[in-house]
Amino acid sequence: MKTPALELINVTKRIGNKEIIKGxxxxxxxxxVFGFIGPNGAGKTTTIxxxxxxxxxxxxxxxxxxxxxxxxxxxxxxxxxxIVENPELYPxxxxxxxxxxxxxxxxxxxxxxxxxxxxxxxxxxxxxxxxKRYSLGMRQRLGIAQALLHNPSILxxxxxxxxxxxxxxxxxREYIRALAKEENVAIIISSHLLAEIEQMCDRxxxxxxxxxxxxxxxxxTEDEEQSEAEQIFLFDIKPAKKAQxxxxxxxDAEIDHKDGILTIKTSRKKVPEMVKTLxxxxxxxxxxxxxxxxxxxxxxxxxxxxxxx
Amino acid sequence: xxxFFKLIYNELFKIFVRKSTWFMxxxxxxxxxxxxxxxxxxxDDYTSENWRAELEQENKELQKDLEEDDMEDSPFYDFAMSxxxxxxxxxxxxxxxxxxxxxxxxxxxxxxxxxxxLFTIVIAAGIVANEFSQGTIKLLLIRxxxxxxxxxxxxxxxxxxxxxxxxxxxxxxxxxxxxxxxFEEHIPAVVIDNTEGLTHISVLKETIYQYSxxxxxxxxxxxxxxMISAVFRNNALSxxxxxxxxxxxxxxxxxxxxxxxxxxxxxxxxDLRPYFDGKPLFEGMTLSFSITILLVYYAVxxxxxxxxxxxxxxA
Ligand SMILES: Nc1ncnc2c1ncn2[C@@H]1O[C@H](COP(=O)(O)OP(=O)(O)OP(=O)(O)O)[C@@H](O)[C@H]1O
Ligand SMILES: [Mg+2]
Numbered sequence: 001m002k003t004p005a006l007e008l009i010n011v012t013k014r015i016g017n018k019e020i021i022k023g024x025x026x027x028x029x030x031x032x033v034f035g036f037i038g039p040n041g042a043g044k045t046t047t048i049x050x051x052x053x054x055x056x057x058x059x060x061x062x063x064x065x066x067x068x069x070x071x072x073x074x075x076x077x078x079x080x081x082x083i084v085e086n087p088e089l090y091p092x093x094x095x096x097x098x099x100x101x102x103x104x105x106x107x108x109x110x111x112x113x114x115x116x117x118x119x120x121x122x123x124x125x126x127x128x129x130x131x132k133r134y135s136l137g138m139r140q141r142l143g144i145a146q147a148l149l150h151n152p153s154i155l156x157x158x159x160x161x162x163x164x165x166x167x168x169x170x171x172x173r174e175y176i177r178a179l180a181k182e183e184n185v186a187i188i189i190s191s192h193l194l195a196e197i198e199q200m201c202d203r204x205x206x207x208x209x210x211x212x213x214x215x216x217x218x219x220x221t222e223d224e225e226q227s228e229a230e231q232i233f234l235f236d237i238k239p240a241k242k243a244q245x246x247x248x249x250x251x252d253a254e255i256d257h258k259d260g261i262l263t264i265k266t267s268r269k270k271v272p273e274m275v276k277t278l279x280x281x282x283x284x285x286x287x288x289x290x291x292x293x294x295x296x297x298x299x300x301x302x303x304x305x306x307x308x309x
Numbered sequence: 310x311x312x313f314f315k316l317i318y319n320e321l322f323k324i325f326v327r328k329s330t331w332f333m334x335x336x337x338x339x340x341x342x343x344x345x346x347x348x349x350x351x352x353d354d355y356t357s358e359n360w361r362a363e364l365e366q367e368n369k370e371l372q373k374d375l376e377e378d379d380m381e382d383s384p385f386y387d388f389a390m391s392x393x394x395x396x397x398x399x400x401x402x403x404x405x406x407x408x409x410x411x412x413x414x415x416x417x418x419x420x421x422x423x424x425x426x427l428f429t430i431v432i433a434a435g436i437v438a439n440e441f442s443q444g445t446i447k448l449l450l451i452r453x454x455x456x457x458x459x460x461x462x463x464x465x466x467x468x469x470x471x472x473x474x475x476x477x478x479x480x481x482x483x484x485x486x487x488x489x490x491x492f493e494e495h496i497p498a499v500v501i502d503n504t505e506g507l508t509h510i511s512v513l514k515e516t517i518y519q520y521s522x523x524x525x526x527x528x529x530x531x532x533x534x535x536m537i538s539a540v541f542r543n544n545a546l547s548x549x550x551x552x553x554x555x556x557x558x559x560x561x562x563x564x565x566x567x568x569x570x571x572x573x574x575x576x577x578x579x580d581l582r583p584y585f586d587g588k589p590l591f592e593g594m595t596l597s598f599s600i601t602i603l604l605v606y607y608a609v610x611x612x613x614x615x616x617x618x619x620x621x622x623x624a
Contacts (some may be wrong), residue, residue, distance in 0.1 A: 054622065089445060
């Protein structure tokens, strides 16, 4: 049996008599990107603090490549690069001085490596400015840079998209996918926004009130293709009215018409047939899309209202 | 460079990259310079020709004052008596008194050792607390290094800073004195009073002694400030409590000097010099007693700082 990159075993945290984390249990494999989603106060940051050794565990264990964070701290934490909550760096030092500072704490990080990371996060221009003059997004980039310095095999990013502009988010997304695919790095990304990280994750874990409610794969494409499960599809067609009539007469589907777009609830399997039928009737099809909100809907169903306890 | 030295380098780098640190050294320089000009304006200026006559003159005047006032209880009486004694000793042994000159000025700088404590306390108070207030503690502690080692690197950096500051005081005063006054022909001597009566010692030796004995005081008070910083993570609290102790410590010892337990107070034991002059602060105190007390305090500070810092949750 191969050891997972990261393994949480019945992880529990009590502060005072409040149980903040309640028996968390999940594993992450090498090369997997795990999205850690939950509303404010769910316990994402607390879990991450325990994984990186900033907080002790009340019960349970965390193993990193099989090494316990409790009994083998140095070996375990060497594998990890992380940003925890806000990217807080030394404001009175330059970006470069900050990176050098953290590089000195781990043997074998060359200046070339530091420069490589700087160009990766596109911070060449501002790297010799003091961090106190950085924008939030620049700090976030520098935070990501310090997490990557030592080529960690597990990367933990607590809300890394916080403060990034759309281009920045896309860069991070691409880079995270590449890290997982090419270098087999296991990655945990926490966020409250599912939509923001859905596309970079292989799997999503949903946490609420310190409990892991569910984990679920994002790209089960093979399953989905044959799936009988109904989903919402959006058809952009002209003329829409006529298309609705045709589809209703030939298929057994719920169809709504709004602003020239048909919203059809059906199984994925049926979509190609519908398109063929519409083409036969000489309709102009501009776009067919799945409604993004499926996972998001599920997320809200699971979480319910966000009541902070 | 080994890993541990890199950690200390990091800590020193963070201290010296900040402007506020350099401001301390500028302040130190200004204070020394200020004293230099005061000394130039008002200091005694004995020359190798005139000093005997001047001392005799001074003795005569003091004698006259004493006879006129005839107040054996007044504090002036003790001062006058010891001055006369010292002057006589100098005349007998042909030792010129301290005058305006580089060496004498360096010796005067020992009165500013309190500034070294002040600055080192400020650094010790901030070195852990600031990491918490900036939030950088999280990134600092997720490295493959045990917390106790990181704390040790910080502690050593504080001690090095204290050492650098003390040496700066010494060299700056020597430099300022040398430039303002030039150096005396012979290294002058101070007259001190120990169990065998009056004796004399060169200012160079005496200065080194004073700095060395003071370092015990410095280490204890900065270790205390460091401990408060590590335990309470609060810069201002740490500076406040440590400075309060620094300024009131000796007074508190004086105040309770009639109590049996006063000899167990930290500041009753930080000055080991009296043992070497044969004059302990309290009856029955010995050098080994004081060293034991110091070690107990030190151990308590270290155990508190390390015990709490290495165990606490970083939230
Ligand atoms: N030091 C602490 N003492 C007591 N309770 C705490 C402490 N730290 C966190 N908590 C509680 O633990 C819960 C989880 O907090 P945590 O910061 O892990 O949430 P989060 O999922 O990261 O939320 P967010 O999305 O807002 O960042 C919260 O209810 C919080 O009140
Ligand atoms: Mg959080």
